[in-house]
Amino acid sequence: MSTLLYSDVEEDLRASVRQALDRPAGGDAWRALATGIGCAGLAVPEEFGGAGASWREAAVVAEEVGRAAAPVPWLGSVLGTAALTTAAVGTAAVDTAAPLSAGARDLLPAVASGDLLAVLVLPLSTPPGAPVPATVRADGHALTGSVTTVADAQGAGVLIVPTPDGLYAVDAAHAEQTPVTALDQTRPLSTVTFSSAQATRLGDGAMAGAAWAAALRIGAAVLAGEQLGVAEWCLSSTVDYVKTRYQFARPVGSFQAVKHRLAQLWVDVTQARAVARYAAGCVADDDPDAAVAASLAQAHCGPVAVRAAEECVQLHGGIGFTWEHRAHWYLKRAKAAAIALGTATQHRAALGDLVSLPPN
């Protein structure tokens, strides 16, 4: 098992990301992140122009994205890049005899540079272990079908489309996107529709399955980092608030019921940090325990982020219920993230299978 602590390199990366996301609105935060800091290529092997770091570092980026509730397509980018990397270099954890994908290798340099945002076309609510959906069908090099609640696709340059028959890449201009009114306005959703859309075939059905499974697993681990960041912001901003908000001539944070709730939340956030680090390390190392670690992370970090955000709203009192205060962005992001890539309940069910605790 790799360390659960952060390395100095990771702390430097965190500082850079935090600075980029702190910029006044208007600047292109995504460009600063993807190209400026080089996040887009973090987990891409150096041979394809990437930084040759790993999903551990990607999870640190996610923590900062979560802490800022930043409307940047980091999760979409991670899912797309995970699918492409898997197609390009394979994965030990997924047993596939599929040959490596030349098409994916061709796409990766542009993705790694941050110039091309590749997004995986999957419903954001896809639970762990779900098979590749059959809602899109290939007819030669033309795709037809529709996928709902796809995250971050609106800024994508290329759409990576897994189908039971094969893995495809479609120029985003060839697909139709209908925006969905999302609960979490910081992560845009759309319905992506292909009408005989021209596609590049990246691999066969087995490769599609491998890329899909790896992306779900890596996405779950990285999303846990985001949830950790959301929880940390909610906890620390609430702690700050109750220290300075006076009621009954005392800081609200001096009331024991408030103190105990925040202490208990801190315990859970502390656990979330360990769990999220473990999951990031496992997917980074393609560890045999990666599926367990990813589902564990979603089962734990999703609910912790939601509770942190709910406590944040509640303990801010009236102001936390207003549009004006930032708390609501975190609440919505936490709740939507708890559904994204499977709910905690679904991950617990998946864990039961993985660790031989069958339901019946």
Add this chain to the structure above:
Amino acid sequence: MSTLLYSDVEEDLRASVRQALDRPAGGDAWRALATGIGCAGLAVPEEFGGAGASWREAAVVAEEVGRAAAPVPWLGSVLGTAALTTAAVGTAAVDTAAPLSAGARDLLPAVASGDLLAVLVLPLSTPPGAPVPATVRADGHALTGSVTTVADAQGAGVLIVPTPDGLYAVDAAHAEQTPVTALDQTRPLSTVTFSSAQATRLGDGAMAGAAWAAALRIGAAVLAGEQLGVAEWCLSSTVDYVKTRYQFARPVGSFQAVKHRLAQLWVDVTQARAVARYAAGCVADDDPDAAVAASLAQAHCGPVAVRAAEECVQLHGGIGFTWEHRAHWYLKRAKAAAIALGTATQHRAALGDLVSLPPN
């Protein structure tokens, strides 16, 4: 729906029961209760020498038994009497064409007087909706077989034995009882074994099924009263304790975290009172909603009693963890009662069927 409040008659009954159970140990509390106050005949029709009251009043007795954590066989008596009464006069809620049982009618007067404790031979952990178990078999008028964790049978005069083939009564002297070391020492358990034991046949398999089902339902409702009593004692004794226990030069009960936990417990106990009253009323009236009400009561009151007892131990601090303090009797009684007649989980599953919220 009958009232959820207590009548004056019920409050008088409560006062009598409380007084009887307050007596210094050594006196025969069960005799005082059963015969002295006449609890044994409360729910027996007047034509059989009973008081012609109802299971509502029986539930009030259970509340006081719970409040005192009294080692009296009230639950055993209720289960046995419920089975016999059902056999003797039928029940509207159970569709049975069985003729009424002359044997049961013969037994009821002695039961109603408190002279004869009739106990139903069923495993205390039987969940709602369970069929009559086939562990005891009849060969003519002789029973053979064994039933584990039967409650309150050690003082019984007659054992009421439901089998798939018929309902039987066995003189307790004809059965062998092996005491079981019980978690809850205030409710003795035993394994009851019949070896060609001479039995009186009270009715056929349909009647056994009707008596069994009615007893489970009535038992669940009355047990909810007991759980309410346990919860009330735990809450009020804890409130009393934290008012007088000083730490940090303040009553422990002035600390807000303690106050909030007790307030929330009070909310749940308040709900438990309404739910238990509703269940008692429904089984008393043989209401079509009785099965729902009984399972609702077990699903709610069982966990509330356990939580109240756990908070009682915790908020008493060290002293609550000692054998010397009364708290542990309530903890053990609450936990065992949460398993008795089905766990909350099992009752929730049963409710799903009853209210058309199927599991899948």
Add this chain to the structure above:
Amino acid sequence: MQTDELTGRVREFLAAHDPAGTQRLDFLRARFDAGLAWVSFPVGLGGLGLSRAAQPAVDAAFAAAGAPDNDPLSIGIGLGMAAPTILRHGTDEQRQRWLRPLWTGEEVWCQLFSEPGAGSDLAALGTRAVRGTGPDGTDGWIVNGQKVWTSMAHQARWAILLARTDPDLPKHQGITYFVCDLTHPGVDVRPLRQITGEAEFNEVFLTDVWIPDGYRLGGVGEGWRVAQTTLMNERVAIGGGAVPREAGMIGALSRTWRERPELRGPGTHDALMKLWVAAEAGRLAATRLREQLAAGQPGAEGSAVKYAFARLNQEVSGFELELLGADGLTYDDWTMRRPSHVDWENRSPGYRYLRAKGNSIEGGTSEILCNIIAERVLGLPPEPRADKDVAWKDLPR
């Protein structure tokens, strides 16, 4: 008065005022004048001096006849909070002036109590009222301050208002209770958008607003005591009649479960049933409280019902979103609106989830309710207080 006689009076009234043939406002005014508005109010003020228990039958009889009502959901603050306070603490003149148009809905009321710095600690409020002379030369008060969480302020004519008239006294003692005419100059009502996207509430800025002394309810410095009438009525309001099983959010969730079997999963059924049990337990507890009140047994369970309602609403709506999966990721509409009341029924599950967050804040936070239960019901000792004998102006803040 017996039920028979009362329903007889309603019948007579309906015979004399055909609901179909009478203008809505004329009908409501006549109903008020006949004492059939709120029958527990005194004769001459819309009532007959009966018990509150007599009201549901009267309302039902009017509803059955197809009579127009006074849209009680939209004028709830007037009916539930202002009216009992005016009745108890107002002068005859004040009662005569305000109660009739309040009940008919001609004049909408709102409440100017909470402030940004005085939420749970309402008695810390800092809106100042100083003695002054009005435009017409009469005695009165000049008010300055900011109020918040004011529903209906944008439609209201009148507000009940708490303001500080003596900052040198401890906080509970220097407050006076006023009625504020919102048409007076210096009243600035701004919508306060909430996390649902809507603005049910407003911020109200008061700048040199004139209030005649005749609009004072109760004595100078007696405002906190007067406000107790208002607040008690806010917390006790748990609806009139019995609520059926699966009313409220649990009903929506149960329907979803029944109608969409594809959403059911092995891990969710027990969680669903936990919520169903909690909803039913809460419903029965509220029913029992109503029985207690009807039987004249004063119960403190009102705070418990409100506390449990908020907890349940939040749990049910949170669970529903996760159950819905893909649909739980969506929202119906972020448009900024200014609704007159909460629409639990017709908005989306996402709205219910967000709006329910307010249930544990508005009308007394869940934390304050727990304090109330702990101290007033369980008799637990108060915490050490730093604000009892200190002049308001010297309080730490």
Add this chain to the structure above:
Amino acid sequence: MQTDELTGRVREFLAAHDPAGTQRLDFLRARFDAGLAWVSFPVGLGGLGLSRAAQPAVDAAFAAAGAPDNDPLSIGIGLGMAAPTILRHGTDEQRQRWLRPLWTGEEVWCQLFSEPGAGSDLAALGTRAVRGTGPDGTDGWIVNGQKVWTSMAHQARWAILLARTDPDLPKHQGITYFVCDLTHPGVDVRPLRQITGEAEFNEVFLTDVWIPDGYRLGGVGEGWRVAQTTLMNERVAIGGGAVPREAGMIGALSRTWRERPELRGPGTHDALMKLWVAAEAGRLAATRLREQLAAGQPGAEGSAVKYAFARLNQEVSGFELELLGADGLTYDDWTMRRPSHVDWENRSPGYRYLRAKGNSIEGGTSEILCNIIAERVLGLPPEPRADKDVAWKDLPR
């Protein structure tokens, strides 16, 4: 010292002292004298002045050679609490006298801190020590009072003891830290039976117990500061090595689930998995804490680990009883015993359920741990305190 050199020393020692051919006590004494007992202690006191991180390899090497150990579970209070305090605050003479037989287990230690009236509020303790003259005419202290929750007192020779030497000072200032010889007259140890039926703990009554002044640790009135060393070591103790997945109670529960499919039900699987996830999250958090400590990053997570451990143990054991159904209604044995430590492994699920209730009380209640986290980690303001500048004898109680 490099690892190589250290393991070399162990090898040399083992060559000179064949574990199979040496008396246990002789072996342990020799190990102590060789500095291979607790290697982080100074040379001459059983150690080599190395870092704590060097210890596991040494212990493992001795274990691998089949060497006898000092039964650390049974002398945990001496090793974990008394020894660090004697080392830090004792005189050279005290260290020489006490540490060797403490480590070898020849002399068992216990802790006389808590009192019936001073649990969470330990500093309120009232056991009195007044200056006096001993049987041998030397200066010292006469101690009177009652202590409670004292494990191993019935087997112990020595106790670390907190007593009040000046009741006129505020509570933290008048306390002095002593070592008490339990063989002295006036020490009465009585078993304290707990809800499991056992008596792991004792009540200790002290009546005119003589303590020579040479048994004082630290200055007069410095006891509270000295005790911090003891208490910090109590709370930080979260075991040495990494814990495997499904260690502890969750392992027992998982085995039950796997081995008894007839107990599985539709509503319980998700609850089981919630507990499995909580156990794994707690395990990883403790692992991360160990990494932090090893990396020299001081973490305050020790309190969190203890808090979460108690919560988890209580939830897991409570769930297991309900899962077991009929078996959950039973208990293994109510016989009153006086065990030297908790036996989670071999007792029944009912015992685990009851014993786990103590986890949130002993060694700092969960409430106190929450206070510590809130104030020391999150920096939340303390509550108003009534006991800061008041003489101990004038405190309300």
